[in-house]
Amino acid sequence: MAGFFDKIFRFLREPKDTKRAEIMSGGTAIFTPFSGNAxxxxxxxxxxxxxxxxxxxxxxxxxxxxxxKRKQGEQRLNRILQVRPNPYMTAYDLLYKLVTHYYLYNNAFAYLQKDDRGNLQAIYPLSPQNMEYLTDMTGELYCRFLFGNGKQVTLHLSEVFIARRFFNSNDLLGDTNTAILPTLDLAHTQNEGLQNSIKSNATIRGLLKYNQVLSPEKLKEEKEAFVQDYLSVSNNGGIAAIDSKYDYVPLETTPVSIDDKQLEAVKKKTYEYLGISENIVNSTYTEDEWAAFYESVLEPIAVQFSLELTEKLFTEREQAFGNSIIFEANRLQFASNTTKTNILKELTPFGLFTINQALEILNLPPVEDGDKRLQTLNMVNTDIVDKYQLKEKGDNQNEGTKDSRNKSS
Structure with a gap:
């Protein structure tokens, strides 16, 4: 029985006479998923x-x-993009994984599986241990992936979805997240400090100083007896009675607490690095905060994914005839009811929404024959207005001619 890897790449053939690609920056076009355990x-x-x-x-x-006009394209392709990109995951799973890789490694890869005619069959996100760009004798660019199971595969660039973040120093790859690692190390140190502070209460809290020399075994017995008698929860009175054979010296431990401002500073630096706010993380955002998050974070991702898939799935001729992939969301779903009502109130009279589109904005189910557009009679087509005005002008001229004739007669 073929394994998971073999099922995905079973029809691929390794290209011949390839070598490592040279880039203008002078470095190497090799990707390794370093994130510093972010x-x-x-x-x-x-x-x-x-x-x-x-x-x-x-x-x-x-x-x-x-x-x-704009119309939806091939239904089979839309099903891959919207429902089931491959037999093992949903479209939500695919996008979630690609975006997670995008922010962890600043590079996200996916295999675009196509048939002999170049039609998309499936999309598989890739999690390589290593990837390097190669070229063949004709200058064609390839991506060689090495996976955790030790197997490797070489794909033509047209078969690889690539999304890059912090695309600066390398000509073909995004930079690493080394800039945020000091902040993450500080966050780790803070967590360690809190743990040690809690554990300190469970360490030595006092010394028993004996006034005579005892063997190690006898010291251990005396210590255990003292703990059992006076430091356990069974000692309800909280009082210890001791004689002159030893002295008990309590040790004061002051747990070190971390300033809340320090914790907030680490959070703020991390969130700013990713371009989001804390309200987005804990889902307490306002309508305006969501709009800002969409425009500054989600929309750039949507544009990048759209352009990359359009280029990799369609030829230049197909793109010239208007074929493209777009990623979008119904932003009005996150608006307040007041905003939704005002939008429908202002724009429905212009015929911009069908009945079902208006119901979708209000998170209501569609109705039968709901694809009709409603429009107020106060909004008239420009051509109709022009014809009406010309007709009215002609009628007025005719009336004037009749009046002059009546007067002359």
């Missing part, structure tokens, strides 16, 4: 999760845009 930080993980679970709600659609 995902182990609860602050960083919760922030990345907030972005990924919201970005995963974006809806990928194949559209054909014409000068006068």
């Amino acid at each position: 995902y182990e930080s609860d602050i960083y993980r919760s922030a990345v999760d907030a972005i990924a679970r919201n970005a995963a709600k974006l809806k990928g659609t194949h559209v054909i845009t014409m000068p006068d």
Whole structure:
């Protein structure tokens, strides 16, 4: 029985005579998923999760845009983008994983499985241990992936979805997250400090000083007896009675507490690095905060994913005829009821919404024959207005001619 890896890449053939690609920056075009264990930080993980679970709600659609209208494209392709990109995950899972890789490693990869005619069959997110760019004798670019199971596969660039963040020093790859590692190390140190502070209460709290020399075994017995008699919960009175054979010296332990301002400073630096606010992370955002988050974080991801898939799935000729992939979300779903009502009140008279579109904005189910557009009679087509005005002008001229004739007669 073929394994998971073999099922995905069973029809691939390794290209011949390839060599490592040379880049203008002079470095190497090799990717390794270094994140400095950023995902182990609860602050960083919760922030990345907030972005990924919201970005995963974006809806990928194949559209054909014409000068006068836009229509949905191939249904099979839309099902891959919106429902089931591969047999092992949903569209939500795919986007969540790609966006998570995007923020952890600043590079996200996926295999675009196509048939012999270049039609998309499935999309698989890739989690390589290493990736390097190669070129063949004709200058074609390839990506060689090495996985954790020791197997490797080489894909043509047209078969690889690539999204890059902090795209600066390398010509083909995004930079690493080394800039945020000192902050994450500080967060780890703070957590360690809190743990040690709690544990300090369970360490030595006093000394028994004996006034005579005892063997180690006898000292241990005396200590255990003292703890059992006076330091256990059974000592309800809280008083110890001792004689002159030893002295008990209590040790005062003062747990070191971490300033809340320090904790907030680490959170703020992490959230600013990712471009989000704490209200987005804990889902207490306002309508304006959500709009800012969408425009500054989700929309750039949507644009990047849209452009990359459009280029990798369609030829230049197909793109010239208006074929493209777009990722978008119904932003009005996150608006307040007041805003939704005002939008419908102001725009429905212009015929901009169908009945079902208006119901969808209000989170209500569609109705039969709800794809009709309603429009007030006060809003008239420009051509009709022009014809009406010309007709009225002609009628007025005719009336004037009749009046002059009556007067002359």
